[in-house]
Amino acid sequence: MTKTLTALLAGLLILTLGAAVAQGTRQPDMANLFQKVNRVALELQTNLTDLEASIQASRDSIEQGGRVLDGMLASVTRVQQSMAEDSEIWQELGALLELWEERRKATLERSEANPAFLPIAQAWQQRLETARTLRNQISTERANATALMRAIEADRDIVLAYYELGQADKAIEGLKKVGANLANLNRNMQVIVETANAAQQTPIPQ
């Protein structure tokens, strides 16, 4: 009985301390951040694949038009949430900026005694520049996604009212407008993916 209990409690202890150590030592990683950003962009791109066909197919059906709008709203909401201030992407980027800033400062200090560290400090600086661009791009797209979400929510009833009025062309026009904004968001997400990729590939001299 004592042995079983001891083994159980020891297991619990190892798990608890293991989790603490793992969380304490885990470092932010640009490759990981790139994967996350890429996943969001790919998901948006997939959602847009059949959008034009779906819009045309909804010509005679208010229910289908409503579903297309809901689908578009869900896509934008996912993009917005994945880049929100409490998102993994934003937090990881913040952690990376902090880590890189520390490394740049540390190598700059070491370059005081040994000038060979100077190009390394400059390489960290270059990485920080790219990360800064990424941060600005994500911040802007987060705002654009928020604006688009609000636009879809505000225009939803108007688009559906055109269906009820029998003016499918007007309803389709409204859906296409939202579709164009989504395509724009998609293009900007591709730019963000390119920046994230550039940030992970900036070499640091050894």
Added chain:
Amino acid sequence: MTEDRVTSLLIRALAGLSLCGCLLVAQVSAQDSGYSARNPNRTNPTIVLENEMSNIRASNAQLDARIRTAMEKLEEVARLTSEDEKEVEVDSLFFTLRDEVYGVLDQLDLNSDFADALNRAKEGTIVLKSWYERQPPDYPNREQSIAQLERAIQEYDIVDEQLNQSRTLAQEKLSTIMRQHRVILQEMKIGKVLEAIAAARAVVEGLNDITTAMTVVEEKTYQSLKTSVPISN
């Protein structure tokens, strides 16, 4: 000792250790959350931006005062007769200046509250501009407000760029301080005191570039804040 007693002690000991582990997890988590929750005030980013701006202004004023003090100190050092005393004074002066520029860099950091507030203010302006764009063409002051908000977005980008330039400049000055610190001490050791003091004076004067750049950030920020308010109906 009975088996029950052993079991009870074991449970207590392990529970205590587990608690330590949990506390460690909680502490690490709290540190992690600091990256994103440094300033939770999201209701009005422009107010946060104004507050953070005053921190930058205070830091700028402090650096400005330090530069003046350093210049005065260098005048005094030049008048000192003891070579050792001169060396000690110049050495301490450089360490103070280095700490001061590190302090400025913390304020201008990419992850600073100011940079966060700047992002939020710009994001809010983008959303507001989109709202005006969705209003009917005859909505009061629609066009002027859209144009003004677009200008504000550009102004925020300019502030961000100025902030970046100030950061780069401060880093360059920091490198100069570090490099010159050793050179100047060497010069003093070999008796080139006047040259050393002149070089130190040039380094200190060069720091004025940081205060000038930070003043531009301050002016541009206020300009952006003024422009980001749409024209009232």
